[in-house]
Amino acid sequence: MQHLIRGRVLDFHADPADSDDNHRYLPDGAILTEGGKIVAVDDYANLARPDLPETDHRPWLILPGFIDPHIHFPQVQVIASWGAQLLDWLHTYTFPEEARFADSDHATRMAGFFLDQLIAHGTTSAAAFCSVHATSAEALFTAAEARDMAMIAGKVMMDRNALPAVQDTPQQGYDDSKRLLEKWHGRGRQRYAITPRFAITSSPEQMEATGALAREYPQCHVQTHMSENLEEIDFTLSLYPQARDYLDVYESHGLLSERLLLGHCIHLREREIMRLAESGSRAVFCPTSNLFLGSGLFDRDGLRKAGVTTAVATDVGGGSSYSMLQTLNEGYKILQLRGQMLHPLQAFHWATRGNALALGMQDSIGTLAPGSAADLVVLDARATPAMAMRMERAETLSEELFILQIMGDDRSVAQTYVSGRPMKAGRSPASG
Numbered sequence: 001m002q003h004l005i006r007g008r009v010l011d012f013h014a015d016p017a018d019s020d021d022n023h024r025y026l027p028d029g030a031i032l033t034e035g036g037k038i039v040a041v042d043d044y045a046n047l048a049r050p051d052l053p054e055t056d057h058r059p060w061l062i063l064p065g066f067i068d069p070h071i072h073f074p075q076v077q078v079i080a081s082w083g084a085q086l087l088d089w090l091h092t093y094t095f096p097e098e099a100r101f102a103d104s105d106h107a108t109r110m111a112g113f114f115l116d117q118l119i120a121h122g123t124t125s126a127a128a129f130c131s132v133h134a135t136s137a138e139a140l141f142t143a144a145e146a147r148d149m150a151m152i153a154g155k156v157m158m159d160r161n162a163l164p165a166v167q168d169t170p171q172q173g174y175d176d177s178k179r180l181l182e183k184w185h186g187r188g189r190q191r192y193a194i195t196p197r198f199a200i201t202s203s204p205e206q207m208e209a210t211g212a213l214a215r216e217y218p219q220c221h222v223q224t225h226m227s228e229n230l231e232e233i234d235f236t237l238s239l240y241p242q243a244r245d246y247l248d249v250y251e252s253h254g255l256l257s258e259r260l261l262l263g264h265c266i267h268l269r270e271r272e273i274m275r276l277a278e279s280g281s282r283a284v285f286c287p288t289s290n291l292f293l294g295s296g297l298f299d300r301d302g303l304r305k306a307g308v309t310t311a312v313a314t315d316v317g318g319g320s321s322y323s324m325l326q327t328l329n330e331g332y333k334i335l336q337l338r339g340q341m342l343h344p345l346q347a348f349h350w351a352t353r354g355n356a357l358a359l360g361m362q363d364s365i366g367t368l369a370p371g372s373a374a375d376l377v378v379l380d381a382r383a384t385p386a387m388a389m390r391m392e393r394a395e396t397l398s399e400e401l402f403i404l405q406i407m408g409d410d411r412s413v414a415q416t417y418v419s420g421r422p423m424k425a426g427r428s429p430a431s432g
């Protein structure tokens with residue numbers, strides 16, 4: 001059945017950093033949906049028909065749903081854990097918590113909660129790390145499929161330097177990953193990501209196994225972490241003494257490609273930057289996490305200049321918010337400290353089409369193009385009294401977007417559509 005969703009419509013067709021002709025804004029626009037897909041986007045007057053059911057979101061903004069390309073599903077009860085940097089944080093808080101995901105009832109309860117949180121924050125797709133247990137990936141995919149939500153996910157492979165309860169072996173990691181991949185990759189909107197956690201927790205034998213999987217399934221993403229923290233880098237290089245640098249651990253196992261998503265990429269050497277650019281591997285900026293764990297300041301402009309494709313993500317629970325708006329807020333501040341600017345148009349492009357491009361999924365998500373998924377976020381820049389007061393003095397779309405970027409969170413997400421279905425216990429504009 002067709003449905004018309006009316007509001008102030010905004011989407012992007014180019015990166016505002018590259019082109020002045022980068023977005024489309026329809027002050028009284030509408031999105032025609034059918035069967036979970038977008039059929040047309042135009043001025044409301046051109047699409048309205050008396051027989052068509054419609055939902056009116058004016059004066060709110062409607063954009064493609066946010067995409068979170070790096071998040072940890074088993075860390076919903078790790079977020080906001082005090083006082084540690086990366087390696088201590090992993091051992092003190094994260095590994096013990098992830099151990100609980102061996103229990104499929106726990107994993108199922110957390111998976112439903114996790115996806116509902118994403119939706120509450122306007123995020124309609126994510127690339128998620130699960131725990132080492134196949135049960136955790138089963139739980140997440142099952143919950144995502146029930147919501148018809150496009151998820152990229154994989155069980156982490158990790159066979160050393162962690163609690164025994166969160167370790168697999170090279171063979172078990174390979175076998176479990178392959179079985180999950182065969183079952184879930186390409187089933188509806190689900191995609192499997194081969195997920196070696198990072199070099200520290202994978203032996204050379206396990207890295208071999210991840211390389212073998214990546215060669216067998218070149219259509220699958222590979223997600224991991226790199227160069228987040230200085231101690232992490234030193235430890236990694238001591239564990240892989242033959243590696244030229246951190247990236248070389250992944251490179252020498254055949255993992256570099258346009259499908260490789262590397263969380264963090266903060267402390268990079270010249271050779272690494274060059275090879276990231278040449279191989280098309282993606283660098284994923286995780287602002288709230290990088291501040292929370294005291295990891296460092298991402299060099300967006302340096303990477304961009306070298307030709308590296310970047311994405312921006314929450315990294316919950318190292319990250320401290322599920323909100324892509326709050327992620328862009330902290331991203332703005334990190335770039336300020338670097339002497340770099342994040343214009344609001346660039347920010348909203350990044351969290352939608354930019355992240356879709358980094359995932360190679362720009363035809364189906366992060367866009368309002370006909371044929372793409374009807375995954376939408378409806379944003380209210382007057383969601384709180386402080387925002388409403390600030391908005392009295394906003395005159396342009398960019399100012400409104402910046403207020404959302406700096407002051408917004410889940411309260412600003414008036415509605416989230418996944419595959420054409422409204423998923424949030426909605427507010428109506430009339431009820432404020």
Ligand code: GUN
Pocket residue numbers: 072086090094197198225228289315318319
């Ligand atoms: N490096 C390896 N595992 C993790 C994780 O769970 N979170 C973060 N932020 N970095 C990691």
Ligand code: ZN
Pocket residue numbers: 070071072225263315318
């Ligand atoms: Zn992470």
